[in-house]
Amino acid sequence: MIARELFILIAAFAAFASAVGAYLAAFHGSPSVKEVLSTAFAAVIGLYVGRYLQVRLPRG
Template sequence: MIFRELFIFIAAFAAFASAVAAYLAVFHGEAALKEILSTAAAAVIGLYIGRCLQKRLSNG
């Protein structure tokens, strides 16, 4: 169970980081590592908050 959560965390972080890096590179011409990592971290935190809310709301 914990490996599943760890895999989801790593996959989500990688997906968000690559999407942010691509956006910054295409539309702004540069991609700072600090911006990429902080935005990806915020997105993963939001993802996990959403997952927790979904579990609580589905249980009643």
């Protein structure tokens, strides 16, 4: 279970970082590592908040 969550965390971070890096490179020139990593980190936090709310909120 912990290994699955760790895999999801790493895969999501890598996916968001590559997508953000590609977007910034294509539309805004060369991105800085700080921009890419901070945006990917924020996206992963949002992903986990969404997963938490999905489990915790009552279904109706």
